[in-house]
Amino acid sequence: MNDSETVQSKISARDRAQRLMNRLTAGIALGAVAGVGALGYVSAATIPGSTSSSATSSTSSTSASSTTPSSSSSSGLQASSGSVSASSSSGVAVSGGS
């Protein structure tokens, strides 16, 4: 009877410790999630990096937009230069007449 009580108390102590371990693990994991939020806020407040970030994004968008005109301007230039040479030849003919 006495041995049985000892065993039971050991079992309940082990269960208590097991529950404590689960609670501690869950608590630390939740605390770590909250820590990411809190430290993220602190890091944003200390080194926001908004200037360099926005400058870089605007630079990349500028370079992207400069690529587009260069590809379109190459085809546009060729077409317009052809028509200019055609009109200049007719202009020479007019000036020669006067």
Add this chain to the structure above:
Amino acid sequence: MTDQLLWYTTRAAGAVSLVLLTAVVILGVLSALRFKTAGWPGFLTTGLHRNLALVTLVFLALHIVTAVVDPFTHLGWLSAIVPFSSYYRTFWLGLGTIAFELLAAIVVTSLLREYVGHATWRVIHWLTYAAWPIGVVHGLGTGTDAWSPWFFTLTLVCVAAVGFAVAYRLVAGSRDPLAAPRASFRSGVERKSEQ
């Protein structure tokens, strides 16, 4: 805004990983010392050590994934796997990759402990003592917040805590109740093999 959120998450998850890893190392030292009290049985230290190691890996994964997918840094997945392959702060980032891979090796061999054998597991587990300082140096070398007062204080507290635990471990020696019989058995085996 999203890019900045990724950047803040990378930095915060790195700091939280350092704290968690520090706790894992201290709990490892405590379990080596077979620490227990009336309300804190020995298996609680070992179990918490194992659980927190897994939680640490989750936050390290968050740290790495947010750094890799951040379009501002565009580090690439290769730099997360192959050490010293990053164009950005090659050496410091490479240390982070090594620390993560050491931890991954420790966790994987711990989960497969019965297959790899105790001796192999024990040797690999000693790598924790290398992974932690490598992680600290990585944070100081490449971290945006490395010299910010809050992060520097956090790092100092972590270094002091682990330093104290390791020093105590060295001074206290082994609390393994089977240490003496095991040592005499080993010396007996060695004597027999010499004959």
